Amino acid sequence: MKKRTLQRGLGVFWWLTLVFLYLPLVVVMVFSFNSANSAAHFTGISLRWYRRLLGNEEILSAFANSMVLAITSSVIALVIGCLIGYGMYRHRHRKLGWLIVLIYLPIVLPDIVFGISEMTFFVQIHRLTGILQPGIETMIIAHVTFQIPFVALIVYSRFVGLDPSLFEAAKDLYASPWQRALHFMLPTIKPALLSAFFLSFTLSIDDFVISFFTAGPESATLPIYIWGAIKKGVSPEINAIATLMIGAVAIAAVLSLIFSYRRQR
């Protein structure tokens, strides 16, 4: 009897947590359909702000920047991170100690520290060589840097989860090194790669701090645009953008989850 009360209490706690996490998102989504220009009173449903959004050149360009940044950086991070993950697997028996810490570091480092160091680095490079003016290229490099550890760890954990005999079976069955990569390794880790790609994509779309420090005047992404816009006050237009972003990130996150679930099977 007592146990059941406790369980019910924990259930309530679970629902409270969910409400706490998701209610603000729901509020933003609801108000994005508000017909009035108010964040306080909901007067009626309309798509007015979404229409306004589509007419706003700045927003569209920020959206395009976000997509280019997210897709390009994710693809590059996927290639490099995959190679690193495989390298970590191949040499897992060696004592890699501090090298592994270096891989993890970008994950735990505060974004603001990461962003400032990237900015300083790019400024110095630009001053010395004239290349890498702040803009979409520097943002891509910065994003790739923080995405790589995630990709590498996902790929590594997939390899570690495999029966080591599989690598030997491929050799034994006449596969040359390239054939092993093409016909055994890549198909085997495909779910991990897809999951890593969508995770990278989500991280990139989501990022404000690092983008902010490495962006140039023409390369504002959606989060940077929003940050600029809310200085003039929160308009329902921002709510509409936020709602679209919630949707995009949720889709990418769900895809990442689906592929990582398949990977574990």
Added chain:
Amino acid sequence: MTPSTMAPDTGTREPGTAQARDIDRRDVRQASSIDLRGLHKRFGKTTIALDGVDLTIEAGEFFTLLGPSGCGKTTLLRILAGLEEPDAGSLRIGDRDITDTPPHKRSVNTVFQSYALFPHLSVRDNLAFGLRMQGIPLEQRKAKVAEIADFIQLGDLVERRVDRLSGGQRQRIALARALICEPNVLLLDEPLSALDAGLRGQLQVELQRIQKRLGMTFVFVTHDQDEAMVMSDRIAVLDSGIIQQVGTPSEVYEHPVNAFVARFMGHDNLFAIQRSADNWVDTDLGRLQLDPAQQRSEQQGWLLIRPETLELGGDVPAGYNRLEGIVKERLYRGSRIEYRLEVNGVTLMAVASNLGQRLHAVDDRVTISVCPEDLVRVAA
């Protein structure tokens, strides 16, 4: 398997496969002999896996590497497959030295202990993998898969998904995947160890039958001496990276060369020899007459008495050794009865076939007849 051309057809090769490679393959229907000379292998600084192995395996032989875990048998198999490189020594298959040939260029295939079926491929594609990597055209691959499925009697398993197979089914697919490549030598790394006893017995017989039908050289690794005896033409018993004895199952079982081999083959009745002459030995059992023809040069060592050679009760035939013992334990095994006897304060095991004779009861005093010809001297 029917004869078929294994040479890659350059005209119809599937894109994405490498060019024809010089795989060490002679006539596919001809089994190859194996010749190992002075193989050494150590892992790290201290672990010696192989400590000078010389071994010749005949073409078409079912050869078993037998020993406890860590004896070096798996390392030896992996060196044959090319998955491990020896520190010293040479390795020939047929008349070619393949010591430095990488695994994907050896006409050697392995059935792995874990089966190692590719999870991303269907059963059909698993079977065809080796052929595909060699650049064999699709039509020939299809024909070969059908042929092997028929030969191993896979039935509808070919259409299943790898993750829907039972242990026994995986084992058969792994075997078929290796056999389909028609290698000169097939290596089997404890392929039956993960199966339950009934299925294991069935597959032991089937493997042996397949080997005899193909006439292929099989090298089989196991730690189970019963399995080794049932299946093999010859057995090599390994310990500490050294081959202790090579021989047919009956040679190794009936005439083990040393105490390790004797114990590993399951013998319990080993008695330290205290004094000996040409035709007798003294042990804790007392003095026993030996067949002089049996004598060995070693004066010290062990006396081996196989439990099934002992005769309990009744008259002791002329020329036989006579012992007196007390039954301490009786185990009824159905087809046979095992007795634990005490003779002069030491334990002696005896096994009698169950022929409906009167059973000896615990605490019975029995006479034991020991034929001198059945006593075997074993080195320490």
